[in-house]
Amino acid sequence: MAAELVVNFEKAYPQGPLIRANFSMPIDHGHVTVLFGPSGSGKTTTLRCLAGLERITAGQIVCGSDVWADVDRGIMIPPQQRRVGFVFQDYALFPHMTVIDNIAYGMSSGSRAERQQRIAALLEQLQLTGLEQRRPQTLSGGQQQRVALARALARNPRLLLLDEPLSALDLPTRLRLRAELRARLREIGRPAILITHDWSEALYLGDSVIVMAQGGILQTGSPQEVFTKPAHPDVASLVGVDNLIPGHIIRREGGVAYVQVGCQTIVAVDSLEDHFTACYVSIRGENVVLDREPVSSSSARNHLAGHVVDIQPSGQLDRVVMDVGFRLVALVTPLAVKELSLIENTRVIATIKAAAIHLIPR
Amino acid sequence: MNWTSVQTTLQLAGVTSMILLLIGVPIAYWLTFSQRRWKFLVESAVALPLVLPPTVLGYYVLVWLGPHSWVGQAIEQTIGHRLPFTFEGLVVASCLYSLPFAVQPLAAGFAAVHPRLIEASWTLGISKFMTFFRVILPQSGPNVLTAVVLSFAHTVGEFGVVLMVGGNIEGVTRTISIEIYDEVQTLNFDAAGHTAIILLLFSFAVLSLVYAVNRNSRPVWPEILGEKKEGRHGG
Numbered sequence: 001m002a003a004e005l006v007v008n009f010e011k012a013y014p015q016g017p018l019i020r021a022n023f024s025m026p027i028d029h030g031h032v033t034v035l036f037g038p039s040g041s042g043k044t045t046t047l048r049c050l051a052g053l054e055r056i057t058a059g060q061i062v063c064g065s066d067v068w069a070d071v072d073r074g075i076m077i078p079p080q081q082r083r084v085g086f087v088f089q090d091y092a093l094f095p096h097m098t099v100i101d102n103i104a105y106g107m108s109s110g111s112r113a114e115r116q117q118r119i120a121a122l123l124e125q126l127q128l129t130g131l132e133q134r135r136p137q138t139l140s141g142g143q144q145q146r147v148a149l150a151r152a153l154a155r156n157p158r159l160l161l162l163d164e165p166l167s168a169l170d171l172p173t174r175l176r177l178r179a180e181l182r183a184r185l186r187e188i189g190r191p192a193i194l195i196t197h198d199w200s201e202a203l204y205l206g207d208s209v210i211v212m213a214q215g216g217i218l219q220t221g222s223p224q225e226v227f228t229k230p231a232h233p234d235v236a237s238l239v240g241v242d243n244l245i246p247g248h249i250i251r252r253e254g255g256v257a258y259v260q261v262g263c264q265t266i267v268a269v270d271s272l273e274d275h276f277t278a279c280y281v282s283i284r285g286e287n288v289v290l291d292r293e294p295v296s297s298s299s300a301r302n303h304l305a306g307h308v309v310d311i312q313p314s315g316q317l318d319r320v321v322m323d324v325g326f327r328l329v330a331l332v333t334p335l336a337v338k339e340l341s342l343i344e345n346t347r348v349i350a351t352i353k354a355a356a357i358h359l360i361p362r
Numbered sequence: 363m364n365w366t367s368v369q370t371t372l373q374l375a376g377v378t379s380m381i382l383l384l385i386g387v388p389i390a391y392w393l394t395f396s397q398r399r400w401k402f403l404v405e406s407a408v409a410l411p412l413v414l415p416p417t418v419l420g421y422y423v424l425v426w427l428g429p430h431s432w433v434g435q436a437i438e439q440t441i442g443h444r445l446p447f448t449f450e451g452l453v454v455a456s457c458l459y460s461l462p463f464a465v466q467p468l469a470a471g472f473a474a475v476h477p478r479l480i481e482a483s484w485t486l487g488i489s490k491f492m493t494f495f496r497v498i499l500p501q502s503g504p505n506v507l508t509a510v511v512l513s514f515a516h517t518v519g520e521f522g523v524v525l526m527v528g529g530n531i532e533g534v535t536r537t538i539s540i541e542i543y544d545e546v547q548t549l550n551f552d553a554a555g556h557t558a559i560i561l562l563l564f565s566f567a568v569l570s571l572v573y574a575v576n577r578n579s580r581p582v583w584p585e586i587l588g589e590k591k592e593g594r595h596g597g
Contacts, residue, residue, distance in 0.1 A: 078484070080484055080488065088478050088481075092481070105496075151486065152486075
């Protein structure tokens with residue numbers, strides 16, 4: 001049996017919320033599980049229970065062959081003995097220590113030489129060379145994050161826990177560091193649980209996603225599963241995207257990317273993040289324009305021919321589900337549906353501007 | 363100006379503030395981090411010398427250390443002599459009298475350390491005990507200094523407790539404040555004035571030092587008064 005983290009617990013606060021978590025994940029390779037949900041959904045509490053910083057009130061947490069907590073058997077292993085690497089939201093670096101002292105803080109095993117070698121390797125791996133003697137307060141957000149990661153990794157943890165690792169940063173930095181963090185997590189190859197409330201971050205960083213809301217888990221699965229087949233209306237609204245389709249970038253040219261999606265090729269403004277080919281194509285339903293006849297000339301780059309599969313009223317707008325070689329959802333007004341006399345099997349042309357298509361690496 | 367009484371005073375204040383640092387740290391740690399419901403009772407007991415007349419405190423210390431109490435008898439059997447009207451007796455009384463001046467700045471300092479730093483240390487495998495020495499104490503530097511300086515200064519300035527427990531024995535228990543009282547009793551106002559101005563300047567210098575050290579962190583008075591305001595460092 002592959003080593004697994006098996007989590008099944010409740011955490012009740014007196015006169016407060018009840019948090020329930022029930023999931024498992026492999027811990028024998030660098031699998032990244034994302035805990036995704038709005039603030040107040042119990043994500044951080046779940047992570048803190050895993051680290052041993054909170055005491056669970058029912059159930060158990062088992063990591064491989066070790067029982068970390070079991071309420072019925074009265075077992076509660078303290079955080080010191082769980083060997084987890086916790087990266088806090090604000091990084092919680094020790095302000096009275098230098099970068100190197102922060103990283104070396106939890107290291108106790110091995111000889112002095114071995115430890116120094118390991119620190120040197122971490123400094124190198126996380127591009128912190130040259131910053132050894134600096135204080136955390138003098139570092140940029142990205143550098144602080146890397147120090148926090150190095151400090152957590154220095155103990156050789158069985159499991160990395162990252163609480164909103166990107167939320168302390170401003171937006172441009174966040175986008176840049178998102179790519180960097182993903183590359184690092186791949187490179188490190190440790191099982192990790194990461195919290196985010198940003199769906200694109202979840203999609204970008206997670207091998208699997210756990211969606212939490214109001215203290216409970218709504219859905220678990222691969223990012224694609226969760227985002228394309230929300231098992232719960234709340235998940236769909238949390239995800240907030242009508243179309244998320246896997247594709248492959250086949251060509252890049254003059255700032256645009258040509259993406260193979262099913263049998264269609266669509267044109268999108270290229271992502272600046274990094275050079276990937278496997279991607280998700282994310283299109284919001286309100287950005288899809290419908291016509292009955294082909295448009296003679298238009299600035300929009302994508303004109304996809306297909307037919308209507310279903311029309312679902314959805315609040316003020318109607319969801320028009322089409323087959324254009326792949327499943328595409330458009331959000332249009334009921335008046336437009338009437339004027340175009342759309343019914344099932346009506347042939348339509350869906351028009352989407354290249355700028356309205358968001359490419360997310362997968 | 364009698365240098366013997368200055369020497370006695372400095373010795374007493376030095377020994378007292380060092381002992382208070384040693385016992386104040388665990389008390390402050392317990393007061394900061396304990397979850398016990400009856401913690402407020404201990405807090406009140408520690409703060410008692412702030413409001414109690416020194417004569418009341420001195421009276422109880424005298425009675426407890428005296429030959430008629432079991433504490434006094436036990437001490438006499440252990441060390442071979444009685445504590446009242448000795449330097450050691452004075453140290454015991456001073457420690458009780460200045461206890462809040464050591465404990466409260468320390469407790470405020472420990473409470474201002476961001477809990478996440480403490481938790482980070484735990485997740486890095488460091489015990490609660492070692493976390494105290496590696497994270498909490500270094501983060502509370504200005505407060506440790508405040509605790510030492512305030513308990514030193516407060517001991518220098520004590521009068522009622524010294525008179526009750528130590529009496530007025532030159533070279534043993536006669537401190538500066540008692541000397542001033544003596545000089546005034548014998549209408550020797552010039553000598554009293556000399557000593558008084560030195561004590562005044564000393565107290566002012568000490569408080570200036572405390573405020574200077576703390577000017578970038580947080581106010582001193584709320585700590586002395588026992589209010590634990592959230593500090594600005596550590597976050």
